[in-house]
Every structure is written in C-alpha cells, then in structure tokens.
Amino acid sequence: MTTAYDTRWQRYTPGQRLLRFALYLLFVLAIVQSLRSIDVIPEFLYDAPTQMADLLNRMWPVSWASFPGAIQKALIETLHMATLGTILAVIMAVPVGLAAATNLTRNKAVNFLARLILVSSRSINSLVWALLFIAVFGPGPLAGTMAIAFRSIGFVGKLLGEAIEEAHPGPIEALTATGAGTGSIIGYGYWPQIRPAFWSIVLLRWDINVRESAVLGLVGAGGIGMALNSAMDLFQWDKVALILVLIFTIVIVAEVVITRARKTLL
Numbered sequence: 001m002t003t004a005y006d007t008r009w010q011r012y013t014p015g016q017r018l019l020r021f022a023l024y025l026l027f028v029l030a031i032v033q034s035l036r037s038i039d040v041i042p043e044f045l046y047d048a049p050t051q052m053a054d055l056l057n058r059m060w061p062v063s064w065a066s067f068p069g070a071i072q073k074a075l076i077e078t079l080h081m082a083t084l085g086t087i088l089a090v091i092m093a094v095p096v097g098l099a100a101a102t103n104l105t106r107n108k109a110v111n112f113l114a115r116l117i118l119v120s121s122r123s124i125n126s127l128v129w130a131l132l133f134i135a136v137f138g139p140g141p142l143a144g145t146m147a148i149a150f151r152s153i154g155f156v157g158k159l160l161g162e163a164i165e166e167a168h169p170g171p172i173e174a175l176t177a178t179g180a181g182t183g184s185i186i187g188y189g190y191w192p193q194i195r196p197a198f199w200s201i202v203l204l205r206w207d208i209n210v211r212e213s214a215v216l217g218l219v220g221a222g223g224i225g226m227a228l229n230s231a232m233d234l235f236q237w238d239k240v241a242l243i244l245v246l247i248f249t250i251v252i253v254a255e256v257v258i259t260r261a262r263k264t265l266l
Contacts, residue, residue: 055237058237058238059237059238059241060238060241061238062238062241062242062245063236063238063239063241063242064242066238066239066242067242067246070227071224071227071239071242071243071246074217074222074223074224074226074227075224075246075250077141077222077223077224078210078213078214078217078222078223078224078225078250079210079213079250080141080145081141081144081145081148081209081213081216081222081223082148082206082209082210082212082213083206083209084145084149085144085145085146085147085148085152085209085213086148086149086152086202086205086206086209088145088146088149089148089149089150089151089152089153089155089156089205090152090156090202092149092150092153093152093153093154093155093156093157093160094156094157094160096114096117096118096153096157096161097114097118097156097157097158097159097160097161097164098160098161098164098186099111099113099114100114100115100118100157100158100161101161101164101165102165103164103165103167103172104164104186104190114157114161117153117154117157118153118154118157118158118161119154120154121150121151121152121154121155121157122151122154122155122158123154124151125151126147126148126151126212126215127147127215127216127218127219129146129147129148129150129151130143130144130147130216130219130220130221131219132147133146133147133150133221134219134220134221139220139222140220140221140222141221141222141223142222143220143221143222144213144216144217144221144222144223145222147216147221148209148212148213151212152205152208155201155205155208156201156202156205159197160194160197160198160201163193163194163197163198163201164190164194167189167190167193167194168193171188171189171192171193172185172189172190174189175188175189199261199262200262203258203261203262204258206254206258207254207255207258210250210251210254211251211254213225214247214250214251217229224243224246224247227239227243228240228243228244228247231243
C-alpha cells in the first residue's frame with residue numbers, strides 16, 4: 001500500500017505568508033490615511049500643468065545678464081560657506097569620533113556622551129540649525145556656516161568612529177607592546193589604516209554641504225539661496241531660472257572635483 005505525499009514546494013510558510021499580508025495591509029492603510037490627511041484641492045491639481053507651463057514660459061529666456069554682481073557674489077559666498085563649514089566640522093568631529101570609538105576610548109561614559117553628540121547633530125536638520133544660529137548671530141553667511149558645521153559633526157564623527165573600530169588590531173597591539181603613547185598609537189597605528197576612509201568622508205561631506213548651503217539662504221542664512229528667495233518674492237522668474245541653472249552647475253562641478261580629488265588623494 002502506497003501513501004501519496006504532497007510534494008508541492010512553497011516559498012513561504014503559512015506564518016510568513018500571514019506576516020507578509022499584515023505588512024502589505026499596514027502599508028496600504030498608511031497610504032490611505034496619508035491621502036486622507038493631506039488637503040488636496042482638486043481644482044488646483046487639475047490646473048497644475050497649465051500653471052507649470054506658464055511658469056516655465058516666464059522663466060525663458062534666462063537672464064544671463066543678471067549674473068555679474070549680487071548673484072555672482074552669492075554664488076561665491078555659497079562655496080565659501082560649504083568649505084569653511086566642512087573645515088569647522090572636521091575640527092570639531094575628530095575628537096568626538098575618537099571618543100566614540102570603543103576600541104580606542106575604553107570609558108563607556110565617554111563613549112555614550114560622544115555618541116549622544118553625534119546623534120544630536122544628525123537628528124536636527126540643517127535648516128533648523130540655520131534658524132537657531134540666525135537667532136544667535138543674525139541673518140547672513142555666518143549663521144549658514146555654523147549650521148553646516150554643526151550638522152556635519154554627526155556625519156563625520158560617526159563614520160570616523162566606525163572606521164577606527166574597523167581598524168586591524170595588529171599594528172595597535174605592536175605599538176602598545178613597545179610602550180607607545182596614545183598619540184603615537186593614533187598617528188602610526190590607526191591613521192595609516194583610516195586615512196583613505198577619512199578623506200572619503202571629508203570629500204563626501206563637502207559635496208553634500210555645497211548642496212545644502214545653496215538651500216540655507218531660503219531662511220536667511222546667506223548664500224545663493226537668499227538671492228533665489230529674493231527673486232521669487234519679486235516674481236523675477238528669469239533670475240530664478242538663472243539661479244537654478246547655477247545651483248545645478250555648482251553641484252555638477254562639485255561632483256567632478258570630488259571625483260578628481262579622490263583619485264589624487266586615495
């Protein structure tokens with residue numbers, strides 16, 4: 001007497017299928033709830049293509065003659081903000097990153113405090129940092145530079161700390177056995193191993209800061225964003241088009257510079 005067995009292969013178990021169904025259901029419910037909470041006016045939605053076409057028509061031709069003067073100065077100011085903000089961030093983030101690395105700093109309280117600083121920096125958006133520093137220093141590029149610096153501490157410090165923790169322990173153990181001090185261990189044990197990661201982190205953050213500094217001016221923190229906000233308030237759409245082209249251009253140029261610098265330094 002033979003017994004028939006069900007040999008059909010199933011990718012998921014019944015429990016996994018139930019869990020997947022529950023996740024899909026939650027996803028759909030979240031979308032439905034989001035659509036219900038967003039106040040969409042159908043008349044404006046239907047009219048959007050016409051308004052977009054009218055806006056593009058007002059932007060053309062681009063006002064290239066407006067570049068010399070205030071817009072040129074604002075563009076240079078944006079690059080200065082990104083560069084100086086990145087330098088300040090690296091100066092402040094390196095000690096925090098060293099303190100956050102558990103294999104370098106053995107004190108758990110110091111590790112916790114350093115990680116708290118890194119999380120606090122990353123959790124606050126650059127626009128919020130800009131508003132805080134505008135309240136302290138007033139509108140202008142100084143507030144934007146400080147906002148970029150404090151926003152970048154978390155990014156640079158976290159990645160630097162992780163790079164230190166992933167360093168090979170062999171050279172560090174050899175230096176420790178010879179009685180080398182902490183400075184020598186960092187300089188000769190950790191630095192040769194983390195140098196490529198360090199320069200990659202710095203260059204990547206500068207690239208990000210160039211993009212962010214172009215937006216901070218919308219809240220009064222200097223840079224080309226202030227020129228963009230002013231042109232939009234005055235309905236000078238040909239200047240708005242010029243500024244958008246300039247922002248796109250500096251982002252592309254920054255990407256090229258970063259690529260070349262990585263090849264040179266790494």
